[in-house]
Amino acid sequence: MLPSKQVKQLALGSFVATTAGVLFATALQAQSAAGRWLSIQRTSGNVVAVVGRRQTAQVGTRLSAVGHGLITGNRSSAHLAVDDGIGTVAIAQNTQITIQRLSVLSDGAKITVIDVPQGQARLQVRRFTNPNSRLELHTPSGVAAVRGTEFGVSVDEEGQTNVATLEGQVEASAQNVSVPVDAGMVSIIHPGEPPTAARTLDRELDIQWHIYEWREDHFYMAGRIDAANSLLAMGEDVAVSRSGHFAQKLYLTSRNQPVMLSVQNAVGESRTHRILPWLSND
Numbered sequence: 001m002l003p004s005k006q007v008k009q010l011a012l013g014s015f016v017a018t019t020a021g022v023l024f025a026t027a028l029q030a031q032s033a034a035g036r037w038l039s040i041q042r043t044s045g046n047v048v049a050v051v052g053r054r055q056t057a058q059v060g061t062r063l064s065a066v067g068h069g070l071i072t073g074n075r076s077s078a079h080l081a082v083d084d085g086i087g088t089v090a091i092a093q094n095t096q097i098t099i100q101r102l103s104v105l106s107d108g109a110k111i112t113v114i115d116v117p118q119g120q121a122r123l124q125v126r127r128f129t130n131p132n133s134r135l136e137l138h139t140p141s142g143v144a145a146v147r148g149t150e151f152g153v154s155v156d157e158e159g160q161t162n163v164a165t166l167e168g169q170v171e172a173s174a175q176n177v178s179v180p181v182d183a184g185m186v187s188i189i190h191p192g193e194p195p196t197a198a199r200t201l202d203r204e205l206d207i208q209w210h211i212y213e214w215r216e217d218h219f220y221m222a223g224r225i226d227a228a229n230s231l232l233a234m235g236e237d238v239a240v241s242r243s244g245h246f247a248q249k250l251y252l253t254s255r256n257q258p259v260m261l262s263v264q265n266a267v268g269e270s271r272t273h274r275i276l277p278w279l280s281n282d
Contacts, residue, residue: 036102036110037064038080038089045076045093069098072119075235082112087125087135092268094237095119100138109133120230122152122268127168142174142189144181151181152267154230157237159191162228164201164266172198186228186266190242202226205263205271212275214255219277222247225263232262252277 040049040061047057050069057070057078070091072078078091083102091097101113109132114121116139125135127148137144140159144151149168155161163172164186172179172187177194181187185198205226212221225231227244240246250259259275 035083036104037062037083038099040070041079041081043078046073047071047076047078063099064102066099066101069096071096085126086110086112087123090122090268092120095121097121105132107132112136113138116153116155118155118157120152120154120264120266120268124150139189141191142172142195145171145173154264154266156230156240161189162266163187163189163195164228166267188228201267202229202265203269205229205265205269207261207263207273212277214277217251219250219252219259221250221275228266230264232264234260
């Protein structure tokens with residue numbers, strides 16, 4: 001189950017309110033346009049589509065209005081297409097996305113804004129033919145904007161956003177500061193802070209162990225991963241500090257039960273680590 005978190009709403013600051021009720025309705029309608037949608041291509045596990053009401057996601061379902069979205073559960077995923085071949089979106093487990101804007105400007109430019117309050121998403125976006133077209137991912141701590149590339153974002157429970165690029169360039173923005181993230185690089189956005197300078201994306205996905213051992217009724221482990229990566233233990237998220245350090249207690253059914261860990265970066269690449277608890281490394 002996803003933790004309960006309030007979804008950040010896209011500000012409609014460009015609309016001048018003279019008659020609040022009328023202009024709010026007009027602004028909301030302007031966020032979506034006919035012929036714009038995200039279509040579910042495939043799903044795995046527990047995936048819920050929010051299209052006016054919550055329902056089990058089905059292949060072919062279209063998310064076409066503001067507020068439509070998708071929620072993936074533990075060990076679940078989904079793959080979506082962005083209308084007429086603009087690109088694709090791969091949604092990892094424990095992720096929520098919500099459409100904030102799907103519009104077409106008077107010059108034909110397409111504006112796509114997707115909110116990602118938590119989880120991980122990877123996008124492949126073709127280069128736009130209209131220079132005014134844009135695609136943005138909004139998270140609790142910042143914005144990742146792109147015009148044509150392959151990139152990913154991950155957002156943890158505290159709102160830390162990691163923006164990584166495989167091809168092309170993405171712009172990570174927060175607190176009125178924008179940082180270019182070129183291919184093979186990653187930037188971190190902490191809530192309330194500007195993006196960090198882009199650095200090399202970790203694709204080794206290793207764990208530097210400090211200790212792991214049995215302690216009375218639980219298995220204890222502590223170590224460090226790259227601070228822009230996320231860590232799962234037995235399929236559950238593990239809290240990681242800003243420096244990449246973690247310490248976790250696991251209550252296992254047996255001392256002979258192997259511990260499965262997964263390190264994942266912002267573009268969704270992952271590496272599995274298997275620990276045998278009866279072999280301490282202290």
